[in-house]
């Protein structure tokens with residue numbers, strides 16, 4: 001039996017699509033299935049009433065702080081000042097990219113047989129379906145893709161947008177002016193350089209999520225129940241032979257407060273936990289699986305002593321630089337002050353055209369040696385002689401090698417609007433003028449945090465401590481990467497369209513100390529957290545083994561990005577789908 005917590009995460013839906021497991025419900029509760037159908041209809045109604053909003057949803061962040069957002073709050077940072085079907089794939093920025101071969105192989109090298117580039121690559125291809133851009137689009141914007149490097153029959157559509165903003169077009173030219181590689185084939189194991197990136201959307205510019213790609217096509221299956229408004233509150237754990245525990249089912253609570261129990265009935269039945277990086281460790285801990293030092297103070301019986309649960313949290317870290325476009329160039333900011341333009345673009349979007357089809361389209365991934373001078377590279381070596389406190393020896397050693405072996409360390413992308421710290425426009429924004437922001441992302445940070453319960457209730461969000469930029473190296477490196485970001489705007493290509501004065505953080509920031517202060521003042525999460533149920537040997541603080549089975553359990557697996565022990569130099573949704581695909585193969589016994 002497979003019981004998915006929400007039947008909505010990318011990974012869980014990938015499993016459901018590829019397997020045919022029965023969900024059995026307790027016989028005393030015959031209304032559970034009809035209630036699920038009812039809740040699903042409610043949800044559909046909600047979304048059709050939100051159609052207008054879905055247009056503005058194109059920028060990917062309009063969902064933030066709405067009623068479908070979990071509203072997670074991190075603990076105060078020492079070093080830095082919804083729920084919806086589809087999980088994060090329904091709210092993310094749609095960017096569809098992958099990392100280089102070496103980074104997936106590194107996951108295997110940490111002690112995880114079968115987890116390597118070959119396995120991830122095959123699984124990512126299985127999830128995706130490339131829409132080759134039309135000759136007109138290629139002519140107009142220069143989009144390039146090597147079809148043989150992508151899947152063509154998977155559930156998730158990946159496409160180029162119908163529109164590429166002027167800033168993005170210039171970023172390609174600026175990168176080439178700076179001597180960076182133009183990468184014609186970033187999807188087959190080498191993502192270094194500047195390239196045209198795909199998005200998880202249809203050719204009409206409509207988001208394709210794990211709901212639309214994986215779940216909708218199987219909704220009619222008789223053996224599937226989607227409880228879209230139910231909250232999984234606990235796994236029921238019983239002791240089995242040989243000191244191992246078994247999961248007998250999942251407790252679920254409905255909005256009216258009623259609690260029901262979805263039970264594992266068949267011999268060999270399983271529970272697959274796909275609650276994501278925040279909720280998977282919370283549910284494990286509430287169910288008695290985790291570090292006794294976390295569980296015991298909450299009065300929770302320790303069923304399995306597993307200190308890796310909730311540990312090893314890692315996320316990309318971002319800072320943004322903002323520049324004003326010269327007139328008459330416009331960015332998405334203009335949709336906020338030019339009603340005619342907004343109406344035109346909304347009309348165009350109805351036929352899958354225009355600005356609103358755009359999510360992202362150009363990515364620049366650079367290794368350390370491109371953005372650091374030889375003297376700075378030597379300084380980096382010196383700084384890396386001491387391991388930062390929170391990362392494991394093994395991971396530190398892998399990342400140190402990566403820093404000097406040419407694997408990308410920083411991503412430069414543009415947001416086509418004023419983004420000072422993602423959501424705020426600050427008081428630097430001039431009325432009726434358009435801006436573009438550059439997000440500078442450190443893709444292999446060394447700081448590690450954690451997600452742990454601090455009460456015994458599912459209703460209290462766990463403590464989320466990303467511990468951003470705790471490592472001095474992370475602070476130093478992100479500051480260097482941000483300072484380098486300014487160079488793009490000093491190229492002839494960018495000078496054609498941007499005002500010379502930097503809007504944020506401003507040209508008064510020049511020294512390394514000032515850049516580090518800027519990093520501490522304005523660092524943002526990358527929204528790519530991983531690691532809180534890491535795939536690692538148990539002795540190395542692992543939570544799941546190479547078959548994704550939680551250590552010490554007979555029938556409990558985790559399938560979401562919390563199992564990734566290390567980040568890649570790529571946005572994480574393709575990895576989430578790949579983990580789901582691989583979990584399906586493992587369950588069916590066909591994974592190598």
Ligand SMILES: Cc1cc2nc3c(=O)[nH]c(=O)nc-3n(C[C@H](O)[C@H](O)[C@H](O)COP(=O)(O)OP(=O)(O)OC[C@H]3O[C@@H](n4cnc5c(N)ncnc54)[C@H](O)[C@@H]3O)c2cc1C
Pocket residue numbers: 005006008009010011012060061082083084085086087088089091092093094095096097230231232233274275276277279280283527528529559560561562570571572573574576
């Ligand atoms: C704002 C934002 C922007 C992003 N942009 C990009 C991008 O552009 N490109 C990219 O590649 N990646 C992006 N990502 C990251 C990517 O979307 C995620 O890494 C990926 O979707 C994670 O998938 P998952 O299956 O591990 O978890 P999730 O998608 O988080 O799924 C977990 C699911 O479990 C449900 N759940 C949790 N607890 C319970 C419970 N107790 N009961 C019932 N249900 C529960 C949640 O509601 C959710 O549906 C972004 C993420 C965010 C938040």
